[in-house]
Amino acid sequence: MAGNFKVLTEDAQFQAELNQAGGKLVVADFTSARCGPCQRIAPLFEEMAARFPNGMFLKIDVNQCAAAASSQGVSATPTFIFYRNKTKLDSLQGADPETLEARIRQHYGDGEGEEVEDSGVPGHIDLMPMINKAGCECLNESDDHPFTQALSSAGGYLESDTDEQLILYLSFNQAVKLHSMRIKGPAENGPKIMRLFINQPHTIDFDSAECANAVQELTLTTKDLDGELLPLKYVKLQNVMNLTIFVKNNQTDAETTHISYIQIIGSPVQTTKMSDFKRVTGKKGESH
Missing domain, CATH: 3.40.30.10 (Glutaredoxin)
Structure with a gap:
């Protein structure tokens, strides 16, 4: 056993x-x-x-x-x-x-056995096991500190490369509802303004991220970067297959942006399929 x-x-x-x-x-x-x-x-x-x-x-x-x-x-x-x-x-x-x-x-999830953080939000979970890491992408990430390091609390971090902007594309392995998120980063060059987009057919470019209509825009303070809960527009985020985060700038307009950890909190979309309701009592006349 x-x-x-x-x-x-x-x-x-x-x-x-x-x-x-x-x-x-x-x-x-x-x-x-x-x-x-x-x-x-x-x-x-x-x-x-x-x-x-x-x-x-x-x-x-x-x-x-x-x-x-x-x-x-x-x-x-x-x-x-x-x-x-x-x-x-x-x-x-x-x-x-x-x-x-x-x-x-x-x-x-991916079966790597990494520790999944407690969301701290009743009725919702850390969606990390539902993120398809192979389907994720980051534009302008540093080779030494890539996007995947910010998806774990193990101690790594994501850093931008040529300037302060980043575009993060997270793909989920099933439809989810997004409730809130947490971002951790240093007070000097942690992210400040972030624009959120959902269900994009592909990773958007920086020009599009600047001018397209975002589902939500967040302005973070240095206090928020300690991992404070950031509420999202839950009613607009009920059937999400992918999430794009555009980091427009950082707290002090430093040359690069640094993100230590990203936690996405929500729940799976529970859909009822008639095919799930198979006969559970076996053959006719068989008790259960």
């Missing part, structure tokens, strides 16, 4: 495991010993835990943990629910291993 696979037998264990998991992806299998499809997919679910070692896989019998199942709105078995930082990301009904594995891959 993989170390990241656990069988829960008491209601209290459920919240305890969510708390302990922190930023890791948690996949909870709400199952029943009387459900034929549940028993068929059970060994495959346990195998998936070994293939996704940076996630946590919980097997929860709805009869033994009735309160936990009820609190999560479980009405049929098997139901798989996905969490990160105690926030529900998605759910899936039915014993379809291919669909389950695809959904796990969708929410798992």
Whole structure:
């Protein structure tokens, strides 16, 4: 049995495991010993835990943990629910291993095992695992301090190259809602004015970023650069596949701009597909 696979037998264990998991992806299998499809997919679910070692896989019998199942709105078995930082990301009904594995891959991220920061915003998460790093791009980044260094709190930083301006293009692996963000940088040459654009077909150039209509413009203070929460226009950011950030200048008009860390906070767009609701009681007459 993989170390990241656990069988829960008491209601209290459920919240305890969510708390302990922190930023890791948690996949909870709400199952029943009387459900034929549940028993068929059970060994495959346990195998998936070994293939996704940076996630946590919980097997929860709805009869033994009735309160936990009820609190999560479980009405049929098997139901798989996905969490990160105690926030529900998605759910899936039915014993379809291919669909389950695809959904796990969708929410798992790049699997590098890096620590995911707590967003500090109830109901929303750090969207870092949903950023497709291979699809990201930065214009005017320094060769020594590229964009990817600002996507982690490990200690690196992004620095502009020939002047103070930057264009950051972040691609998400699924549609998301953007709630807020945090930017960290030095008081001298951290970013000051930033213009935000969404769902661009390609990375825009600097001239376009200057004159095009932005969904939001932010003016940061040195206090903001300590990682203060920057609210975004949530109602305008409900179905975002990519985010472009144009850094127009920095705090003191220094020659280059320096960004230590970027955190994007929000939640996945949860769409209900009828194909997700497969028969969960098995063959006709089979109980669950």
